[in-house]
Amino acid sequence: MRDVAIIGAGMTKFGRASGDLMDLLAEASLRAIKHANAEKEDFDAVYVSNMMAGETSHQTAVASSLADRIALVPAAADRIENGPASGGSAIKNAFMAVASGCYDLVLVTGGEKMTTADTDIITDLVATMTHPTAEYIHGVTLPAMGAMLTRLYMERYGLTERHLAMVAVKNHANALKNPYAHIQRACTMEGAMSSGIIADPLRLYYVCPISDGAASLVLCPLEKAKKFTDKPVRIAGFGQATDVQALQEREDPIVLKSVKIAAERAFRMAGVTADDIDVAELHDAFEILEIAESEDIGFFEKGKGHLAVEKGITALDGELPINPSGGLKARGHPVGATGVAQAVELVWQLRGEAGERQVKDPKRALSCNFGGFGNNTVIHIFERGW
């Protein structure tokens, strides 16, 4: 297997975009290609991660369309769909294609256009990821799942609403330093804790917004990266795992087993442990998930993640900064783009290009892209390749 490098990264501003899905995919792609100094190169393949173009943009086969739009033809093109972890899955596919020797220059672009549809329609579309008969028909939504997990945490580990608010305040503060973030508004504990209830005990500020946006990466073999950049970021490992679809049927619904197994696989492949990670982007579609993932990845003991937030360990200047970008909560969550946007942020962090939100001198980073309600998780580990 060959070592694989990310040589370029770019994204659109997340939020309510005036352009359509193809505009977003093209803009992010061209930024990544420019960042990689690969404007005149012929690409072998493009992987496009997207969850719901058919439903929200009435367009299918968006990867072929992007190849045409930005003159990648005759490159191979595939759309990758794995719910909100589509981005992670697309990076993994691109990694395997380059590592195997099949392709030498690959583009990964994730994007979603969500704000054109009404909130109750988007809520329903996202809910179609849940188990059709055991969850969906009862009216379950993703925030409802997040709420039921939160309540289990409150019962068993003494987590309180204040801890959810602390994560929100931290991620909003980080996003204020991120020009690409959807929500650029400071959030106070009082403001968060008096916002409207979405799914009790989750308030508006403990739930990610609905966003448009796209993000993109360029990959090549590490041995060929020097031609493009002095700062290639090596993909040191990935791990992906599924779990039983219905939350209630899991061995212990409070344990994100797919996260646990994906993390173990990624750490084994990279030959490192949780202690070797300097910065992480986690999938905080609901603030409880940042806490739960930080435990099941192995950063903190199970049931103690909220204490780490309390102590400031996960703050931008803490021992292990989590979600320097603002996370899904404040950078936004265009579902198909999110996994790629996490990697874009970590590439910038490792290269020292993250501006005001730059974490101090990180060498190694981890992303966790959580699909379904945790029944398909993709984790990547990135490190300096120079």
Place this chain on the structure above:
Amino acid sequence: MVEQKFVGFKCKACGRVMNPKHDRCLTCKGTEFEEVELPKVGKLITYTKLYALPVGIEMPPLTLGIADFGGVRVLGQLTTDDPKIGMLLKPVWGKLRKLNDKDIYGFKFEPL
């Protein structure tokens, strides 16, 4: 509307009872199952009152919960607005929601 028995699916090879139905047993990969009635009383382990509803559900809040019926956990709508962890519930048949303009029926949970 056809199924009105509150059931689980028991693997004929290893005896594990599952709900929902799988085509292979999650424990032993067995493929033969028999329907077995689940206990009529379950205990609530978590819940939420949902205010941001998907299309097809009419009036907020929708109260949803997961209850344990003799070791098999089942998710459903609760008929009470005042749920408490640990409360005992029984399954009752009723209308759940509309999907594509059709009424969908299933089991909800009612406090004992």
